[in-house]
Amino acid sequence: MHSLVDAAVFVPALPLGGFLVLLLAGRRLGDPWAGWLATGATTGGFAAAVVTYAALLSHGGDHRSFTQTLFTWLPVGGLRVNASLLIDPLSVTMALFVTGVGALIHLYSIGYMRGDPDFPKYFLYLNLFAFSMLALVLGDSLLVTFLGWEGVGTCSYLLISFWFERERPPAAGKKAFVTNRVGDFGFLLAMFLVFGSLGTLRYTEVFAHAGQLSRGTVTAITLLLFLGAVGKSAQIPLYIWLPDAMEGPTPVSALIHAATMVTAGVYLMARVSPLLSRAPDTTTTIAVIGVATALIAATIACAQDDIKKVLAYSTISQLGYMFLAVGAGAYAAAVFHMVTHAFFKALLFLGAGSVIHGLHDEQDMKRMGGLRRWMPVTAATFIVGWLAIAGVPPFAGFWSKDAILLNAYDKSPVLWALGLVTALLTAYYMSRQVHLVFFGRERWREADRHDAGGAGAEPHEAPWTMLVALVTLALLSVAGGALNLPFTPKLKVLEHWLHPVFGPTLREVSVGSGLEVGLALGSAAVALLGVALGLAAWRGRVERPALEPEVLRRAWYVDEAVSALVAGPGTEAAEVLADKVDAGTIDGAVNGLAALVRGAGTRLRRVQTGYVRNYALGVACGAVLLLAYAVVRAG
Amino acid sequence: MTVSAGWYLTLSAVLFTIGAVGLLVRRNVLVMFMCVELMLNAANLAFVTFARQLDDIGGQSAVFFVLVVAAAEVVVGLGIIVAIFRRRAGATADDLNLLKG
Amino acid sequence: MPAALAPVLAATAVDTGVFVVAAAVILSGAVGVVTGRNPVHCALSLVLTLFGVAVLFVAQDAQFLAAVQVIVYAGAIVVLFLFVIMLIGVDREEDVRAEPLRGQRPAAIAVGVLGLAELLGLARFHHWVTGTPSGAGAASGPGSNVEKLARSVFTRYLLPFEITSALLVIAVVGAVVLARRPQPGPGGGDGAEANEANGAGEAAEAEAEPASR
Known part of the structure; x- marks a missing residue:
């Protein structure tokens, strides 16, 4: 071990080890020790990431990129894929927050999943997910990243349909899986294209030779990669799986479908930033799709009743922000928002999980209310998350969102304006949610009265493992902004840290400092306006149909449209295949053969007369023919 | 040895043909059996003729074995016929068509 | 002779x-x-x-x-x-006179005539005889016919001769099996018939055995 950077191998190795131990002995460990083992493994991964980070800090700014080859994975012809880790500021940042947030959510899950019959299996999947996610971010080639990419997809599928005995989770898992496949298809094609034109899949080599690629090839590669990112990160048009993915356990929603996995697309875009900087068409596409997703998802979030659905659409919206940043060339801002979003969205999801837990699996916000007195810690931390995501200064969300809006303004004022509208909507729907859940009348009492068979118990605060995670994330949501404060280059810690990775590709923001401050004040004002609107509109009210139009409640009818446009013809095509092609052609061929044999048999049957003299005649005829042959032959 | 082998062979061929035609036209299984014996005798006659013509005792040895086989065949064949007639008295070969397709 | x-x-x-x-x-x-x-x-x-x-x-x-x-x-x-x-x-x-199988008799006669013509043609116009001796010995020459035939059968054709003994044993067993009633019926008449059939098989065997040996 020539450097402490080599500790990076332990980052994915520890969750993998936890996975293997749970695979072999998970049942025996049981509840809660399996959970503690998994939490320990992920925490160990976090510690290893911290060590790696420290080791990286000790190197000079521009020499902070290491490749650690573990073994040769695929030696095939000219392709030689090593299982190697690429350790640079970007991957270490990702590894840090994946393991850090992951460890907190593991801890939270111990309390949340207590008593579940499949408790060990849950942590088994969770550790496998952590390993896959770390392989994704630490992989040094597109193929290793793809391995992790598929791994997190699989874990996502497994965890969404974790309660497979219920009706909806398996369907949601399938939807997520199938939708992601569309994106994976793009990723695969991009890899083929890269290998076909450069003969390598390693990031460093690809970027070094990126100049050889024609502009069209680069655009195609990046667009295909973006297709993969669209699938994984739930952007238009492949976002429809994420709201359904809320059928999984809430900590899974927090970890996979808010903090880590869905940001893999953003990470991938940031990783290939040297290619993106050569493909302006792609970045424009990314920016447009990102801001459109952000806006549309925010409008849908305004009219949802399910506490987790609101957060799901909010996640899609925030991911759209990140892609807007990527499209604007502000990779550092994207990563910044990714990190802060991981903090506050995980916090919000875990808070929602705590509420659901406390109310015995009630998810309808219209049947909550007044919970702040019953769940003070949850309420306090949730409010922190709310202020953070709404972009109220000085919480983390304000700084990262402001950075994105600044870069968007620099790219195009239209993008900035749309982003600002989204920010307003975000503040509004989050205020609506907080008010419906934690303030107002205690409607869950009425609900209990209506449901004779309801739980009837008072809401209760979550166990301490859950609260530890909530409080930690709340603190991070408050202070996360300090990672990258604006206005002066000295305070831009994150940007500086990531500079070796993005340095050559970052766009210089050509906005004057006065305008910069103005924009920041503007976004803060918009955030406060949104909060005020949300609180005012929902004070003392539960139903406001005017503010919850059916079109938004039904999410712009996108699911219905997809069903009609894709699923309908698909089902019809399958029916045609089944009824016409299979029944007609394939079965027809088989039946035809059978009929042919049977027909031939029916006709040949007559030869078998059963009369021995007929057979003797046949023998005699054969003898005569043989003799005739002899005569001809001899003659 | 004035009668040439050709006449013997001709006689053998005619005898064989009569036996074969008889096998094909008769319905009584016992008579059909006799026709088989006719054909066997035709073959024997040809064997002996060739043995004389080629001055080779092997032809007569073959006849010897044919006789043994014929004896065994008659034993089994008549056993079958007896077994059949025990169940269906007066059956002809045409009545035994259970194996038709 | x-x-x-x-x-x-x-x-x-x-x-x-x-x-x-x-x-x-x-x-x-x-x-x-x-x-x-x-x-x-x-x-x-x-x-x-x-x-x-x-x-x-x-x-x-x-x-x-x-x-x-x-x-x-x-x-x-x-x-x-x-x-x-x-x-x-x-x-x-x-x-x-009667022929229940339609076409059997003309076909049989046609096959017979054709086969005969072919046999005669082959015998008349072609020389199939290679003249290669079988190695069993000459038919003519000194010594009686019985002696020469015996020498041939017991030397050159010893193995086929032994196999014929197996064939005859099998024929005996087959005849017994065929003639035997599967289940002895209660009626005395049938049993007598079976015994007679058995006797016939044995008679054939008894006659064939000394002749072949």
């Missing part, structure tokens, strides 16, 4: 006359077998043919075979036929 008679038979006229008479007997017997309505008549015609063939065996210096022909065929096998005819009562007449 005593070797002393050979010069007499070698006389041309006698030789030809024997052949012609024997051929006439053979063919008339064969036609009688094929056309006879009564199976008993057919069996007697068969004796005629077998006897004619035995005569021609003698005419071709196959004295042992002629003797066996008469003893086994004319003696044992035909008797066995007659025995079975009487036993199972099929000595009724068969309508030779």
